[in-house]
Amino acid sequence: xxxxxxxxxxxxxxxxxxxxxxxxxxxxxxxxxxxxxxxxxxxxxxxxxxxxxxxxxxxxxxxxxxxxxxxxxxxxxxxxxxxxxxxxxxxxxxxxxxxxxxxxxxxxxxxxxxxxxxxxxxxxxxxxxxxxxxxxxxxxxxxxx
Numbered sequence: 001x002x003x004x005x006x007x008x009x010x011x012x013x014x015x016x017x018x019x020x021x022x023x024x025x026x027x028x029x030x031x032x033x034x035x036x037x038x039x040x041x042x043x044x045x046x047x048x049x050x051x052x053x054x055x056x057x058x059x060x061x062x063x064x065x066x067x068x069x070x071x072x073x074x075x076x077x078x079x080x081x082x083x084x085x086x087x088x089x090x091x092x093x094x095x096x097x098x099x100x101x102x103x104x105x106x107x108x109x110x111x112x113x114x115x116x117x118x119x120x121x122x123x124x125x126x127x128x129x130x131x132x133x134x135x136x137x138x139x140x141x142x143x144x145x
Contacts, residue, residue: 055079056094057111059086 009017025036041049051072058068065079085091 052082053094054111055082056086056091057098059083060095060098061111 008014024030025033025040030036037046051074054072055068055074055078058072059079059082065076065083068074068079069076
């Protein structure tokens with residue numbers, strides 16, 4: 001879990017900081033958005049955001065709570081919280097991207113490959129073998145990747 005200072009900023013300052021951040025990562029003048037995010041986000045924040053996005057994608061694909069919980073190692077309360085927001089159309093901008101962007105096709109294909117395979121073991125040769133199988137299936141489905 002990411003940590004936030006116990007000393008909150010005044011609302012006006014926080015609002016301005018958040019707006020500046022959002023503007024800086026969505027500006028059309030930034031060519032290397034990936035590099036900017038790689039630099040700004042900690043490994044924990046990247047994982048948190050990636051899992052959140054994947055939960056939303058799995059909800060979009062009508063996956064059950066138990067499967068999401070097991071596959072992503074997230075709590076039921078996290079899934080429920082995100083599902084309530086999903087049902088309230090809170091994630092409409094993300095859902096529009098899922099439906100419009102060509103790149104999301106590759107994301108969903110990779111997600112489906114991961115979800116249709118057996119659950120990974122914790123470590124060892126079977127994990128490496130499973131990842132090799134996934135890479136092979138991915139190459140067959142996404143030859144240009």
